Amino acid sequence: MTDLTCFRLDITDHVAHLVLNRPQALNTMNPVFWRELDHVLQQLHRGNDARALVLSSTGKHFSAGMALDAFGGAITLDDRSPEGRAAIFDLLGGMQATFSRMEELRMPVIAAIHGGCIGGALDMVSAACIRYATRDAFFCIQEINIGMVADVGSLQRLPRLMPMGLLKELAYTGRRLSAERALASGLVTELFDTPEALVQGALQSAREMAAKPPVALWGSKQALNYARDHGIEDSLRQMGWLQGAIWSNRHVHEAVSAQQQRRSAEFPPLAVLTPFAEIPSP
Template identity: 75%
Template sequence: MTDTTDLPALTCFSLAITDQVAHLVLNRPEALNTMHPAFWRELDTVLARLHRSGEARALVISSTGKHFSAGMALDTFGGAIAMDDQSPEGRAALFDLLTDMQATFTRMESLRIPVIAAIHGGCIGGAVDMVTAACIRYATQDAFFCIQEINIGMVADVGTLQRLPKLIPLGIVKELAYTGRRLPAPRALACGLVNELFDTQAAMLDAALACAREIAAKPPVAIWGTKQAVHYARDHSVDDSLRQMGWLQGAIWSNRHVGEAVDAMRGRREGAFPPLAPLQRFSDGE
């Protein structure tokens, strides 16, 4: 297990890295794992660490208690965060506040490694924003998804309305977004929002970690390239995406990796591949 004691003390999450798989757990079940300022700070910190270090090759996000997450902590907006709608200056500041919050889930989406969300119970409001930024979603049979924002008089604003239409039919997105109805797990599976359903949370978590270990056994740079190509293709034309694929493959192609992967398959063993290189910000240099 990798030492994570160099991280600041986490109050909303726990993090473990074992056999190159990171497991991030929402751990405020008494508060239904709601999202308040500390949640955003800690998630940002953890994602930045995983992105820079290259120590993990896949990330699983799961939760504790009754619900995966009940979304935004509403008392935040009455206390820690001022929402001034009385002046153009205040409303302009709202734009920058939202941009900052959106950036956290975009950081998760653009992480150099795949992200698997393991969802049980309610995935509500901001939690839907969060899991739509993941690569793979597993859920328990009793899970449900709810675009809660419309029920409290606002528009979902941290990524759901932008990412969900890329994942499920637009008509279903509109139905959920306009009504605030719950999307039960079986229907979420049928429309493609989740990859697989499980009878228990334990079985789901075992499957999520097994999938993460399977990913971690592949060449990390090839996984990185695959994630880059899939996301680019999602947002661009086929011709543009094929052109990008040529540049990408030319940049990361490795005869050694391909040979090792083939030899490992023939020998019925795990391949030995180098990790992604650690990243350093230019501003951190001498």
């Protein structure tokens, strides 16, 4: 168990469970939140112990989004000059990159959402592979209600997850989307009666995923993300290259043998990643 300022992290049986852990502040997102999330995602990506990730939360709401008080102190957006406005591009780029790390993580990511998932929190969970929710959960593109455009991923990722007409309605009005409508629209995969059942359901799914060959999970995520952004012909061509790169007769034999023998299969982990800049010089 690793306790951070904004999160709690546990890795058990190859499943990482990252919990937003500032319930007294409605799990709002301040600069520390971004630093810790970015660090955790980098470490999970480079390592090979975790094979699936569950993201859940504590308190009344999953997250109320950006900590607005940060804009009065830690974060300053200078709109007084073209140079200051240009700098907003790089500030936002860094924030966007953190959520993109979740999308690019070498493992499936399940977001377990209870209560409100508001503003930046919706940006974050839109980068997950799968979203589960409690029946009392709701989603809100809050930015329009405070005079700005949602800018950290919702408007870019959600068009691929739900009907465009419904998304435009939410983006233009700031209305709440109920869990039932989120399920019907495809944003959410399954609903649970309580937060406890939600987390257990998400962890159970993650355990099922973690029992598969990690390189096949990586390959499946690569193929799905590529197909989302490309045409069928290009995606089929990429699939041929991808399958040729990761095919393993040993993995297939182990999976089939384990099923026949009614036992758990054993698969090797992904390689630990060491960035080139961190390799010791000879």
